[in-house]
Every structure is written in C-alpha cells, then in structure tokens.
Amino acid sequence: MTLIEVKDLHKSFGSLEVLRGINCNIDEKEVVVVIGPSGSGKSTFLRCLNLLEVPTRGEVIIDGTSLTDSRTNINAVRQEVGMVFQRFNLFPHKTVLENITLAPIKVRHLPETEAEKLARELLARVGLSDKAGAYPEQLSGGQQQRVAIARALAMRPKIMLFDEPTSALDPEMVGEVLAVMKDLARDGMTMVVVTHEMGFAREVGDRVLFMDEGLILEEGTPAQLFNNCQNPRTRAFLSKIL
Amino acid sequence: MGLVIQSLPYLLLGAVQTLKITLVAVSLGCILGLVAGMGRLSRRRLTSFLATCYVDFFRGTPLLVQIFIVYYGFPQLLDEGQKFLMASLGMPQLLQTTHIPVFVAATLATSLNSGAYVAEIFRAGIQSIERGQVEAARSLGMTEGQTMRYIVLPQAFKRVIPPLGNEFIAMLKDTSLLSVIGYVELTRQGQLISGATFKPLQIYFGVALIYLIMTFTISRLVDYLERRLKTGDLDRS
Ligand SMILES: Nc1ncnc2c1ncn2[C@@H]1O[C@H](COP(=O)(O)OP(=O)(O)O)[C@@H](O)[C@H]1O
Ligand SMILES: [Mg+2]
Numbered sequence: 001m002t003l004i005e006v007k008d009l010h011k012s013f014g015s016l017e018v019l020r021g022i023n024c025n026i027d028e029k030e031v032v033v034v035i036g037p038s039g040s041g042k043s044t045f046l047r048c049l050n051l052l053e054v055p056t057r058g059e060v061i062i063d064g065t066s067l068t069d070s071r072t073n074i075n076a077v078r079q080e081v082g083m084v085f086q087r088f089n090l091f092p093h094k095t096v097l098e099n100i101t102l103a104p105i106k107v108r109h110l111p112e113t114e115a116e117k118l119a120r121e122l123l124a125r126v127g128l129s130d131k132a133g134a135y136p137e138q139l140s141g142g143q144q145q146r147v148a149i150a151r152a153l154a155m156r157p158k159i160m161l162f163d164e165p166t167s168a169l170d171p172e173m174v175g176e177v178l179a180v181m182k183d184l185a186r187d188g189m190t191m192v193v194v195t196h197e198m199g200f201a202r203e204v205g206d207r208v209l210f211m212d213e214g215l216i217l218e219e220g221t222p223a224q225l226f227n228n229c230q231n232p233r234t235r236a237f238l239s240k241i242l
Numbered sequence: 243m244g245l246v247i248q249s250l251p252y253l254l255l256g257a258v259q260t261l262k263i264t265l266v267a268v269s270l271g272c273i274l275g276l277v278a279g280m281g282r283l284s285r286r287r288l289t290s291f292l293a294t295c296y297v298d299f300f301r302g303t304p305l306l307v308q309i310f311i312v313y314y315g316f317p318q319l320l321d322e323g324q325k326f327l328m329a330s331l332g333m334p335q336l337l338q339t340t341h342i343p344v345f346v347a348a349t350l351a352t353s354l355n356s357g358a359y360v361a362e363i364f365r366a367g368i369q370s371i372e373r374g375q376v377e378a379a380r381s382l383g384m385t386e387g388q389t390m391r392y393i394v395l396p397q398a399f400k401r402v403i404p405p406l407g408n409e410f411i412a413m414l415k416d417t418s419l420l421s422v423i424g425y426v427e428l429t430r431q432g433q434l435i436s437g438a439t440f441k442p443l444q445i446y447f448g449v450a451l452i453y454l455i456m457t458f459t460i461s462r463l464v465d466y467l468e469r470r471l472k473t474g475d476l477d478r479s
Contacts, residue, residue: 079383089378103382
C-alpha cells in the first residue's frame with residue numbers, strides 16, 4: 001500500500017529553485033534512503049513531507065490526505081509523521097521524560113500516567129532507561145539523538161523522517177543511533193532517511209534515491225545503485241563517499 | 243549627617259513609594275510588553291504595525307513628556323470626549339473632568355512606558371530561541387499556540403530575566419520624574435525635606451545613596467536568579 005505520494009513537487013526560496021519536480025511513491029514499511037551532494041535539496045524534500053516547508057507547486061499525499069489541500073488539518077497529519085533532526089532539537093528546559101511525554105499529553109491527550117508508561121517503554125527500547133530524569137545538556141550527542149527518536153515515536157507515527165541523524169555526532173556515537181534505526185526498520189516502520197551512511201543504506205534500505213540539483217536522478221535497490229549505477233553523476237558522487 | 247538620619251524615616255517612606263510604583267509599572271509593563279512583543283512578531287500586518295507604533299512612540303519620546311500628556315492631557319481628552327458625546331446625544335454635560343488622581347496618572351504613564359521597553363525585551367527573547375525548537379514542536383503536531391506556550395516562552399523567559407532586571411533598575415530611577423506632578427516618591431520627599439531644612443547637599447546625597455542601595459541590591463538579586471536559572475532546576479513549568 002502506498003503511504004506517501006509525491007507528485008511533481010517544486011519548491012523555490014525566492015528565485016532559487018531548490019526542488020524541480022520530484023515524483024516518488026513510498027510504500028508502507030518501506031525504508032527509503034536519500035543520498036546526494038550537499039545543497040541538492042534532500043532536507044527540503046524531507047521537510048515538504050511534513051509541511052515544515054510549503055511546496056511551491058505539486059502535491060504531497062500522506063496516507064490519502066493531501067498536505068497541499070487548504071482544508072487539511074496539518075497538525076493532525078504531523079502527528080502521523082515523526083521527524084528526527086540533524087541537531088536533535090530536544091527541548092532543553094524539559095527532562096528526557098518530559099521531552100517524550102509532552103506531545104502525547106498535549107496533542108494526543110493521553111493521560112499523564114499512560115504517557116509516562118509509554119515514554120519509559122520507549123526509553124528502554126533506545127537503551128536509555130536510566131536517563132529519564134536527566135536534562136538534554138547532560139547527555140552525549142548519541143544519547144540525545146536516541147531521545148529525539150523516542151520523542152518522535154511517542155506520537156505513534158506511521159512514518160519516520162530522518163534528516164542526517166548521525167551527521168552531527170562524534171564517530172564513536174554513530175553506531176548506537178544507527179542501531180536504534182535498524183531496529184525500527186526491522187519492526188516495519190516506514191522510513192525516509194537522508195544519510196551518508198552507506199553501510200546503513202545497504203543493510204536496511206529497500207530503495208535508494210540519488211538526488212542532485214533538486215531532482216531524483218536515479219533510484220534503485222542499494223545493490224543496483226551502489227554496484228551498478230547508470231548515471232555518471234551518481235557514479236561521481238558515490239566514488240567520493242564510498 | 244544628623245540631619246540625614248533625622249529625615250531618614252521620611253526618605254524611607256518615599257523609597258517605599260518608589261519601589262511600589264516601580265513594581266506596579268514593570269508588572270503591568272510585562273503584561274503590556276508580552277502582548278506588544280508578540281504583536282510585533284505577528285504575521286498579521288495590522289497587529290504588528292500597531293504594536294510597532296506603540297513601542298516606537300514610548301521608546302522614542304521622553305518619559306517626562308509622557309507623564310505630562312497623561313497627567314495634564316488626559317483630563318482634557320476625557321472632558322472634551324464627554325462633551326462631544328453628550329452633545330451628539332443632545333444632552334447636557336454631566337460632570338467636568340478637571341484632573342485625574344496623581345497615582346492613576348503615575349501608574350498609567352510609567353506602565354505604558356515600561357511596556358514598550360519590555361515588548362522589545364520579549365521580542366528579542368522569543369527571537370533568540372532557535373528555529374529548530376519550533377520545528378521540533380510543530381513536527382510533533384503541536385499548534386502554534388502550544389509551541390509558544392510550552393516551548394518558546396519558557397525558554398525565552400529565562401533569557402529575558404537579565405534585561406528585565408535592567409529595565410526594573412532603569413524604571414526605578416526614572417520614577418523620580420514623577421516628582422514633577424507631585425507624586426510623593428523618594429525624590430519628591432527629598433525635595434520637600436530639603437525645602438524645609440535648607441540643606442540640599444546632605445538631603446539629596448542621602449536620596450542618591452538610597453537609590454544606589456536599591457539598584458545595587460536588585461542587580462545582585464538578578465545576578466543570583468540568573469545563576470540559579472542557568473542550572474535549569476528553577477524551572478518546573
Ligand atoms: N529556508 C531557506 N531559505 C533559502 N534558501 C534555502 C532555505 N533552505 C534551504 N535553502 C537552500 O536550498 C538549497 C538546498 O538545501 P537543502 O535542502 O538543505 O539541501 P541538502 O539537504 O541536500 O544539503 C541550498 O542551496 C540551500 O541554501
Ligand atoms: Mg540537509
């Protein structure tokens with residue numbers, strides 16, 4: 001079943017055209033990895049999927065709901081689409097537990113005890129049960145990113161978006177975050193992941209999209225793309241990072 | 243020296259009035275400032291225009307003139323307004339407004355003035371919160387209002403404490419201007435005593451010393467509060 005439909009998506013910032021006609025369908029439980037040079041529009045593409053950026057033209061349909069339709073309640077759609085940012089963006093004035101329970105309580109109207117129970121389950125899942133009472137600044141980057149993943153999961157989203165989740169991390173912490181993401185993928189979460197971690201793409205990616213200058217230039221299974229890509233631009237990019 | 247000590251109870255009485263009017267001005271100023279500060283950030287053009295007019299007027303004109311406008315100008319406005327209203331209803335004027343109480347005028351002028359400065363403090367505080375915070379909250383499905391209330395404002399409040407402390411200190415000194423409309427605060431009290439004793443040097447020096455003690459204490463208090471807040475535990479929203 002198709003969960004995300006993107007049709008002829010365009011996005012401009014002023015006169016700068018960042019996305020120039022993206023088309024792609026993403027199925028339920030699919031893990032799609034987006035790669036491409038810096039500035040090619042990967043983040044912008046991802047942010048159009050939960051309307052952090054408003055498309056200039058084209059359509060994004062999430063689970064049957066068109067985001068670009070003015071009647072759509074965008075806050076309702078966002079509850080179904082979790083996002084993990086490069087810079088974590090945890091709420092510094094709240095404890096780890098409060099970071100995770102805030103949205104379920106205020107947005108989903110979950111009773112506090114239930115939200116807390118859920119949060120503790122998720123913390124166990126990302127291996128941070130002992131950090132519930134800590135403040136974000138007391139955690140390492142890898143720990144903060146795992147909390148950010150738990151925070152997004154607490155809304156029970158249907159889709160998870162990851163924008164270079166390990167790029168801001170020290171190398172020794174990349175593994176712990178990727179492990180959580182792999183676990184999530186195995187569990188059947190629909191994921192769109194912008195990353196330079198090719199090992200991750202190979203291992204859990206169902207499909208890899210190569211973006212350049214606002215377009216998807218090539219796509220395929222990780223094996224197809226990494227071992228036998230057709231486009232010279234893809235080859236040039238891969239030769240630089242592999 | 244003996245004279246200063248003799249007049250100390252009277253000066254302290256004035257100091258209490260100074261603190262009182264400053265507290266009232268900055269408290270009301272905080273409410274006005276929050277509204278005007280968020281108004282300036284509003285995407286609605288008219289809202290942000292009106293808020294900007296308010297802030298620019300009260301920051302761009304002397305407090306002394308604002309006090310005169312309120313104390314001498316408002317009664318005239320009320321009086322002529324009523325005359326006009328009654329005339330257009332075809333009725334005689336009921337009562338003549340010749341003055342408003344000093345305390346009311348003092349409160350009004352200083353609060354309006356403080357609100358303009360606090361608005362800029364809040365606006366800067368809100369804008370200093372990283373975009374990522376808002377994006378994270380919105381991506382979780384929070385509305386704009388929830389994001390403001392639970393994410394932006396609590397963090398902004400911590401950051402505005404030092405500038406709010408400065409505003410309090412500035413206003414504490416500026417309330418001395420209220421002496422010109424006869425509001426009996428510290429400076430006015432000093433004027434009265436100095437007039438009765440013919441010892442302006444000692445009396446005004448005493449007055450200055452009391453201001454200094456108040457501003458110094460408050461500035462230390464703000465420093466302490468700031469340090470407490472930095473550790474994050476005074477938060478519990
Ligand atoms: N809010 C914005 N305003 C103006 N330009 C932007 C904005 N966001 C991104 N851009 C520009 O769009 C281009 C693509 O950015 P981005 O989607 O972040 O690329 P990537 O994630 O692939 O590195 C870049 O040239 C960037 O400078
Ligand atoms: Mg990016």
